[in-house]
Amino acid sequence: MSSSRRSTIILENLRKNQIRELIASGKRLDGRSPDELRPLNIEIGIIKKANGSAWVKLGNTEVVAGVKVETGEPFEGLENKGALIVSAEVLPTAASYIEPGPPDEETIELARVVDRGVRESEMLALDKLALIPGKIVYTIFVDCSIINMGGNLFDATSYAVVLALATSKIPVFEIIDEKVVDTGKIQDPPINTIPVSVTFARIGDSLVLDPSTEEEACMDARITLTTNSNGEYTAVQKGSNGFLTIEQVKSAAETAKIKGQELRLKFQELTTTGQ
Amino acid sequence: MTQTRSLIDENGIRTDGRTGNQLRDIQIKVGVIKNADGSALIEFGKNKIIAAVYGPREVHPKHMALTDRCLLRCRYHMSPFSTDTRKNPAPSRREVEISKVIREALQPALMLEDYPRATIDVYIEVLQADGGSRCAGIAAASVALADAGINMRDLVSACAAGKVDDKIVLDINDTEDKEGGADMPVAFMPNHKQITLLQLDGKLNSEEFIACLNEGITGCMKVYEVQRSALMQKYFGNETELKE
Amino acid sequence: MQEVRRKFVIPGDIVVEGNSRPLVNVHKSGNNIIASRIGIAEVGRDGAKVIPLSGVYIPRANDIVIGIIKDHSSLSWDVDINSCFSAHLPAQDLFGRDFSPARDDMSRELSSGDVVSARIATFDRTRDPILTVQDKDLGKIPLGELLKISATRVPRLIGKRGSMIQTIEHATSTRITIGQNGLIVVSGKNKDGTQLAIKAIRMVEEEAHTSNLTQRIKQLLGVEDNVQIDSKSRSGAPIDNDEGHDDSMLGDKKSVQSESESLSRDQ
Numbered sequence: 203m204s205s206s207r208r209s210t211i212i213l214e215n216l217r218k219n220q221i222r223e224l225i226a227s228g229k230r231l232d233g234r235s236p237d238e239l240r241p242l243n244i245e246i247g248i249i250k251k252a253n254g255s256a257w258v259k260l261g262n263t264e265v266v267a268g269v270k271v272e273t274g275e276p277f278e279g280l281e282n283k284g285a286l287i288v289s290a291e292v293l294p295t296a297a298s299y300i301e302p303g304p305p306d307e308e309t310i311e312l313a314r315v316v317d318r319g320v321r322e323s324e325m326l327a328l329d330k331l332a333l334i335p336g337k338i339v340y341t342i343f344v345d346c347s348i349i350n351m352g353g354n355l356f357d358a359t360s361y362a363v364v365l366a367l368a369t370s371k372i373p374v375f376e377i378i379d380e381k382v383v384d385t386g387k388i389q390d391p392p393i394n395t396i397p398v399s400v401t402f403a404r405i406g407d408s409l410v411l412d413p414s415t416e417e418e419a420c421m422d423a424r425i426t427l428t429t430n431s432n433g434e435y436t437a438v439q440k441g442s443n444g445f446l447t448i449e450q451v452k453s454a455a456e457t458a459k460i461k462g463q464e465l466r467l468k469f470q471e472l473t474t475t476g477q
Numbered sequence: 478m479t480q481t482r483s484l485i486d487e488n489g490i491r492t493d494g495r496t497g498n499q500l501r502d503i504q505i506k507v508g509v510i511k512n513a514d515g516s517a518l519i520e521f522g523k524n525k526i527i528a529a530v531y532g533p534r535e536v537h538p539k540h541m542a543l544t545d546r547c548l549l550r551c552r553y554h555m556s557p558f559s560t561d562t563r564k565n566p567a568p569s570r571r572e573v574e575i576s577k578v579i580r581e582a583l584q585p586a587l588m589l590e591d592y593p594r595a596t597i598d599v600y601i602e603v604l605q606a607d608g609g610s611r612c613a614g615i616a617a618a619s620v621a622l623a624d625a626g627i628n629m630r631d632l633v634s635a636c637a638a639g640k641v642d643d644k645i646v647l648d649i650n651d652t653e654d655k656e657g658g659a660d661m662p663v664a665f666m667p668n669h670k671q672i673t674l675l676q677l678d679g680k681l682n683s684e685e686f687i688a689c690l691n692e693g694i695t696g697c698m699k700v701y702e703v704q705r706s707a708l709m710q711k712y713f714g715n716e717t718e719l720k721e
Numbered sequence: 722m723q724e725v726r727r728k729f730v731i732p733g734d735i736v737v738e739g740n741s742r743p744l745v746n747v748h749k750s751g752n753n754i755i756a757s758r759i760g761i762a763e764v765g766r767d768g769a770k771v772i773p774l775s776g777v778y779i780p781r782a783n784d785i786v787i788g789i790i791k792d793h794s795s796l797s798w799d800v801d802i803n804s805c806f807s808a809h810l811p812a813q814d815l816f817g818r819d820f821s822p823a824r825d826d827m828s829r830e831l832s833s834g835d836v837v838s839a840r841i842a843t844f845d846r847t848r849d850p851i852l853t854v855q856d857k858d859l860g861k862i863p864l865g866e867l868l869k870i871s872a873t874r875v876p877r878l879i880g881k882r883g884s885m886i887q888t889i890e891h892a893t894s895t896r897i898t899i900g901q902n903g904l905i906v907v908s909g910k911n912k913d914g915t916q917l918a919i920k921a922i923r924m925v926e927e928e929a930h931t932s933n934l935t936q937r938i939k940q941l942l943g944v945e946d947n948v949q950i951d952s953k954s955r956s957g958a959p960i961d962n963d964e965g966h967d968d969s970m971l972g973d974k975k976s977v978q979s980e981s982e983s984l985s986r987d988q
Contacts, residue, residue: 212801214789214867215834216906249605250523252558262511266604268558291566294552294600295529297512302552302600304567345557345566347602349527350510514777533777533805544847586732588748588757592779593846595805623732626776626873628757630748631733668733669750705731712759712774713729713930 204307213419221420225405231416237457239412239465244361246369246472254370254391258362261414262352267344267362269370273333273382274341284331284340288317290348290359297351311441313346316360319397319428319437320344326367327392333377340375342367353414356426356439360399361469368393368473395431396469398462402426402454404446409454411461425451427458431466479680480658485642492653493522497646498692500636500699505617505707507624515625517707519617522650523607525559528617530625532597547592551580553614555603575611582615582635582664582674588628597627608651609637612700615664615674620704624711632704633673635664636696638689640681645688647696659685663693667701725765729930730756742768760873761930774930778804778872778902780850782841787862787900788852790835795822798831800839800852803869803902808850810839815854836862836906838898862898865908866915870926872903877929878922885925885935892942893918917942 221231228236240261249255254269277285290313294302305313320326331340344363348355374387403413403421413421422444428437435455440446446454485491495501501522510516513529536542553575557564579601587597599622601614612635619633639649640658654660659679665672672694681689730736736747736754743749746758747769756762760773780786780802788800788808800808813820815830831837838859839852854860870878879886879899890897895909895918905922909915921938928934939945 212789212791213834214836215832216836216862216865216867218834220866249525249558251561251605251607255558264510266556268556268604270558270563272563289557289566291556293554293602294531294598295510295513295516295527295602298531298534302554343557343563345563347556347604349602350512352511515775533779535806592805623759624775626758626773628746629732630750630755630757632731666733668735668755708731708759709729 213416217416218420221417222406225408225410228408230410232414236408236410237461239461240414242361244365244472246365252366252370253372254366254368256362256365256369258358258365260352260354260358260361260412262350263348263354263358264350264352265346265348265355265358265362267346267359267366269366270343270345271370271372272341272343273338273375276332276336276339280328281336282332283328284326284342286317286321286326286328286342286344288320288344288346288363289313290316290346292348292351292355295350296348300351311439312355312359315356315426315437315439316346316363316399318439319360319399320363320367323397323428323430323434323436324394325364325397325430327394330392333375333382338377338382340372342372351415353416353418354401354412356401357399357412360397360428361465364397365469365472367391368396368469396466396473397428397430397436398465398469399426399428399437400458400461400465402457403442404444404450409450409457411457425454427455427462429459429462433459433463480642480656482656483642484653484657485644485646491641491646491650493650497644498695500648500696501650503616503700503703505620505703507620507707507711513621513625515621515623515627517617517620517624519613519620521609521613521616522648523605524603524610524613525605526610526613526617527602527604528614528621529600529602530597530618530621530627531600532625532627533592533595534598536594536596542594542596545590545593547587547589547594548596549580549584549587549589549599550596551583551599551601551618552576553579553601553603553611555606555610559603559606575614578674578676579611579615579618583618583622583633585671585673586619586629586631586633586666587622588630591628597622597625606651608649608654609662611635611674612637612662612664616700616704620708623708631666631668632701633664634667634697634701634704635662635674636693636700637662638692638696640679640685640689645685645692647692659689661689661693663690663697665694665697667698725763727761727763729760730762730771731759732757734762736762736769736771737764744768744770746771746773773873775871776873778802780804780806780808780841780844781901782844784841784901785838785859786841786852786902787836787838787867787898787904787906788902789867790831790833790837792833793827793831798827800837802850802852802900803872803904804850806849808839808841808852810837810852810854814852831861836865836867838862838900838906862906862908865896865898865906866919868905868907868919868922870903870905870922872901874926874929875899875901875903877934878905878925880935885938888935888939888944889918889921889942892939892944893921897922 243259245257252268294300371388374385402409404423424441426439504520506518509518510529515530615635639660664674734756754769758773760771788802791799798810802808842853844850893914898906
């Protein structure tokens with residue numbers, strides 16, 4: 203059962219009014235323009251024990267994603283494909299109102315939306331990751347630990363997952379005498395495309411990109427759009443209790459494609475240079 | 478467990494290139510989690526662990542509060558990508574036990590009677606584990622507690638010693654932990670000289686036990702130097718001396 | 722001038738050996754006085770103490786605080802005062818003794834998200850702090866920008882007899898209301914003044930323990946170093962603070978000479 207609840211951070215009315223007034227005149231609290239991202243800092247490969255990892259800092263939001271590759275049974279109905287499992291956990295370190303425990307509906311939604319963006323874009327050529335179709339396939343786990351909440355978890359988590367995957371090194375498994383053997387060799391993951399997630403918050407009549415915690419506390423609605431290298435939309439999610447107009451959705455979609463491509467070029471740079 | 482292969486070569490060099498009484502490299506950064514009241518990131522060998530403290534703060538649900546002192550809650554948790562094989566995110570029995578012994582290691586240092594009806598929550602998140610993670614976690618948590626401005630009698634330092642190839646060595650790594658003869662984590666209040674955590678996993682005779690304990694305490698004092706300088710660096714920066 | 726020895730300490734460090742009176746944020750161990758917090762240790766004729774550089778605000782009776790209204794029950798508002806306890810403001814405090822929940826609408830006076838300045842009327846170890854807005858200049862703050870600093874830096878921000886905060890107010894044409902709990906409201910007629918004031922406040926927070934801070938603040942504000950600010954007492958919230966502020970709930974409210982209360986020598 204899902205029930206609506208009040209915002210978890212108490213933003214004082216003085217600040218809410220200040221934000222609404224600024225945004226109505228095209229400005230934001232931290233001086234950004236409506237289409238501007240906060241400083242984005244990404245470190246690759248910091249968890250050496252993982253097959254791939256990324257530490258993303260988007261403004262004050264910090265997420266660490268790690269990739270672990272094993273073997274296992276394929277998903278039902280997808281016998282010829284490797285299995286991809288994307289999970290996320292908001293750690294209790296992330297904010298004062300987070301309690302330890304199993305993921306709540308917000309966290310589950312977050313993980314599923316991020317997963318959708320990666321899966322539907324076919325970022326990984328999973329058909330290349332089956333060892334014995336129907337029996338044994340590569341199982342790719344991508345786990346995210348959100349360590350500090352600063353707003354816009356959707357994008358920060360998505361960037362962490364995408365970069366951890368894109369820069370991972372996958373062990374080469376072989377079947378010898380009907381058993382799975384790690385040959386000790388490593389390979390690059392079979393990547394088709396780089397999906398990029400872009401999130402907007404509607405505050406009053408304006409849309410702002412990459413909302414901060416304070417902006418999220420006074421937003422009326424939110425929309426996340428993920429595009430692939432061909433400019434196709436592979437995942438969309440409207441969130442929060444309010445509504446969006448048709449114009450707003452169209453405008454968000456247009457900007458998401460453009461910003462998506464800008465970020466994609468930056469990500470591609472990271473995956474080739476490795477740092 | 479009884480060792481099966483040699484882990485120290487003929488020159489006294491261990492699997493990671495160290496000598497018997499050498500500590501792994503340690504780095505501590507204070508105040509890394511903006512939202513927390515106090516926090517620290519520790520890199521202890523290959524361990525990468527974050528400790529965050531929220532408190533003193535209100536207890537929810539209210540009936541759990543203690544009337545005469547502060548509640549102390551502690552959680553040690555490993556991210557799924559932190560170990561060699563992927564770990565299920567649900568809390569394991571090992572994590573539950575470690576959470577408890579860590580809480581009991583930190584409690585003697587905290588002046589909980591100063592904050593009745595409140596709680597102090599300590600979260601230790603392991604991003605990468607490589608032997609001695611509970612000790613590294615305690616060292617980071619202790620720094621985070623001081624960073625949060627909680628009244629403390631002392632910091633708590635921690636380090637593990639062990640038996641490898643029948644020799645007592647300092648700060649055992651993951652391989653030595655898995656394959657060696659004994660593993661003894663120790664937590665220690667460096668100024669009050671009191672032991673707040675002590676565990677043994679393995680087999681030691683009387684002499685070995687004392688030698689291992691002493692080695693562990695020596696390790697704790699070395700870890701203390703790193704904790705101290707990390708806190709001084711954050712709070713006092715380059716002003717090492719107060720100008721009178 | 723009394724002789725005072727000072728040094729930087731972390732918990733567990735020896736502040737002084739031998740017989741000295743333990744004041745605040747220290748504890749006795751054997752024959753020594755030990756620091757309980759990170760901060761600046763001071764040993765003087767009165768005793769030994771540590772001026773802390775971090776720590777959540779612990780409420781104290783009679784402190785002036787700034788809070789944000791969270792919610793209300795039928796008889797009082799719940800107020801977030803940035804501390805380890807929620808505070809409560811009884812409806813009777815605003816409506817009077819014959820307050821009736823059926824007749825009087827609480828959200829007409831104060832609603833969720835409103836900012837108020839209040840005095841802590843009562844607080845002890847057994848219950849949450851109770852607030853009052855009955856005194857002069859307390860109550861809802863309708864305009865301004867709210868910011869949070871560490872409560873441990875508030876004495877430094879106020880300065881000796883209010884000198885630091887008044888320097889900032891005069892130079893930026895703002896009015897700054899400071900809560901002992903570290904919440905501050907800055908209101909000014911022009912945006913640049915407000916932003917400059919906020920910058921100065923953040924600088925004091927960051928560098929509270931360093932020397933020559935007043936000089937650097939004056940530089941930032943474009944004020945001549947030898948300009949004397951007339952520190953007449955002002956109306957309104959909590960400025961004239963010559964007294965020491967310790968935040969251990971057990972410490973009695975010791976009145977300490979103001980020269981040893983400022984975190985740095987240079988006033």
